Amino acid sequence: MCGITGFWNPSRTSERQLRTALDQMLDVLDHRGPDDRGSRLYVEQGLALGHTRLSIVGLDHGHQPIESRDGDLAVTVNGELYGYKTLRTQLACETLTTSGKSDSAITLPLYRKYGLSFVEHLRGEFAVVLYDHREKRLILIRDRFGVKPLYYSVNDNGIAWGSEVKSILKHPDIQPRMCPKAVIHQMMQVMVPGSTAFEGVQALQPGHMLIVQERDGRLETSLKRWWDLEFPESHVENADPAEYVQGVQDRLIDAVATRLEADVPVGCYLSGGIDSCSILGLATTLQQSPIKAFTIAFDSDEYDESNIAKLMAERTGAEQELLLLTEKELYGPAFERATWHAERTFYNTLAVAKWHMSRRVRACNYKAVITGEGSDELFGGYPFFKRDWLGREDDAGIFAGAILAEEDLQHTAWNDLCGFTPSWIQPWMMTLARVRPLLSSSMQDLMQQYDPVAEVAGAIDPNQVRGRHRLDVSQYTWCKTMLEGQILTWGGDRMDMANSMEARPAFLDHHIAEYAVTIPPDVRIRDGIEKWVLREAMVNVLPRELYERKKFAFMAPPAHTSPVIRAALQDMIDHWLTDSRIAALGVFDTQKLRDFIDQAWKETDHTIARRNDIIMNHALQLHILHGQYIEGMPLPAVD
Known part of the structure; x- marks a missing residue:
């Protein structure tokens, strides 16, 4: 496990500029790889590869970036590649650098043998950035489910990438800005696949590769899906x-x-x-x-x-x-640090x-x-999967308000896509409806033209859900x-x-x-x-x-469940949700937000109270993210 980052800007060919920019991007990934740091610059091409290492496999010979002996290939890998010893034997791998026996080192001989399809031979959790100097081609790859993160930003100057968004935001060509549409999605909890909280920064989707090709000094990008969770159109009946x-x-x-x-x-x-x-x-x-x-x-x-x-x-x-x-541990400085690391809001501590x-x-x-x-x-473990197939159960218990909606909702975009509106998104549709009246006038104008629920549906491949069993559709979309x-x-x-x-x-x-x-x-x-x-x-x-036990909701106690937790959350609200901060972010109507929080603490219906807790967490964290990433506020120390 490591941190990877870098950029490619064909017009930036000063070694000093490349080194300075890359070092800043690596500095914020130290927590991902405190054991080693490496870089490779292709100065004439304006390309820089960086890596911070957490040594778990090949403790003494895992330095990255890894290069081929002829210098035409270089790669950085974040994650674990299993079965590498067998692959290394089968491929009779060339001797690479001192990383020649690490799991990550199998990527280059695999690429030499299979080209872009080499990724199909990888087993594990990984994000890979590989540069082919001979072909003037850069390949960003993310594992099948997205266990390992990989983000990128493309603009007129080139492309920057990183294991975390914060490294990309350190690049001198990128100005950190919160994305208004992403703010709406964070308040309702559900992000559009491939999006982030920040303008111009995208997440490489699971099972995808981004191919960057240089032609006449310009970079051309293309996305390719190389794997998906593909349910069959029919199942065996009366199976053993x-x-x-x-x-x-x-x-x-x-x-x-x-x-x-x-x-x-x-x-x-x-x-x-x-x-x-x-x-x-x-x-x-x-x-x-x-x-x-x-x-x-x-x-x-x-x-x-x-x-x-x-x-x-x-x-x-x-x-x-x-x-x-x-x-004491779930709020305060630890809450702020977790928000900085998450780079988005979360509904529960x-x-x-x-x-x-x-x-x-x-x-x-x-x-x-x-x-x-x-x-x-x-395996169909969540209660909303069972609801979508077998129907509604009367008692949702502590799932209500956070995981299950207390009433059945429908949305045209989801009905058109799936034939029904999956139960997993329904509580977040209810959360969005509760958030909408709290928004500022500019955000209200945005909502007149933008349907976040439909945008999420629009990001799902219809060919992977149409004609499938309802349980398959629910699992796939989740x-x-x-x-x-x-x-x-x-x-x-x-x-x-x-x-x-x-x-x-x-x-x-x-x-x-x-x-x-x-x-x-x-x-x-x-x-x-x-x-x-x-x-x-x-x-x-x-x-x-x-x-024999039923599914249990693994979450921390929400704030409404205890006066002590409520007081801890309220202390953070008092610190972060000041009039000046609310105005600077521009997402909420100040008075409506304050009225909502006052009323939230008086709510006696536990389902509604859970939803209120979620909204307060999201609103609080949006202001924390703005302070940390836009205003550049330092992180607090944690005892």
Whole structure:
């Protein structure tokens, strides 16, 4: 795991200018790679490649950028490429630099042999930037699900890229500005795939590559999708579930075993869900020594599941590291730091909790953990998946207001795309409706011409949803939006790498994913039981209490649940939402926002109160982001 950044500006051919600009871009990625730093300049071309390294594989020979012996190829890689030893043997790899035996080094011989299709031979979580000097071609590549981030900005001067937006904003040709449309999307939680909070900066979408070709001193760009989560147009009827149970078990064992490979100790994140418990159970069986398990606990019985995690740790003999978090840790300086790392708003302080946990992992001298992200996406684990297929349940519990809408909503763009409006977007449509009256006059004018819900639908490939089963459609649209846009960013990579810690989501191994889409819906969800096929595959791994347990909402306690949490959030609101700051951002009508916050604290309906909490979090963070990235305010220290 590392940080990669760089730029290509054919008119910028001063070595001093290239070096100065690249160093500034690398400086803000130190947290992603504190172990080493490298760069490669092609001065005559105006191209600079930069890399900060977190050493996990090939500790003594992983320096990047990596170059071919003839100097025609150079590459920077962020992530882990599994099975590299076998590939290295099969390819009889050329000797590269001192990085010749690292996992990242297989990219160049693969590219030499297969050209652009080399990426199809990569297994793992990765972002790759490869320069072909002979072809005057630059290739930006992102892994299949977007586990590893990669952003870019194209303008008249050229292109800049980075593992995080903040590195791009340090380039001298780029002026940091918040994007008004993206502000609307952040307030409703759902970003348009490929967008960011900042004008002119885009996210390379998962399973895509951006090809930059120089012709006569000008750069031409083209996007190519090289992989997608493709559900079949029909499923096997009356299938034998045992076949799929065994298929999931075999592939998950292989994925966990693969991710235990490292030159440093690998631990596990452990919540009370069947996903992380399955990972821990398999890792314990596969590894000789006891596994270190890291668990977040909250001081709220309704939102804490550490008792189940403790049961699993005891069953497996894992050494459990339990981190109890209160409002003191979830708000204040840590909240501001998590916002800076996330580069967008988040609806719940689970992101802050994840920041604290990665900090604890590093304090325990661990650099890598295996996680359970992706299981719900592949096996139908979320309640909105079940609702879209099997219909509405009366009691949404703590899901209401944040994960499930309390009423059924429809939107023409989504109905045209899918044949229905997926349940996962409906609570955010309700959030948008509540936000709209709070906006300033200029933002109200924007909303007259811009439909954010339709824009999200417009970013989905209709060929991948039409003619598919309703459950497949719901899972696919969620994966193309919220999986990448929130779970793998502010819920994953950004909070993990904030403290130089690598997360390895075993369920998102593409061998599992490509098999999971073939599993019939009534095997994924059977007799109303979500993730049935996974439960059966892990029946000998999971405690009975967990095997029979329904999906639990893994989130931090919202502010309305405790007067102490409310006071902590209100302190931050008082500091950041001043009249001058609200006016400078220009998103809200000051008085309407203040009236909303006053009324929010008086709300007694828990569903509406959860939605109010979400809106306050988003509004607060928009002003924090403006202060951090536009005004250049320094980050606070965290005890």
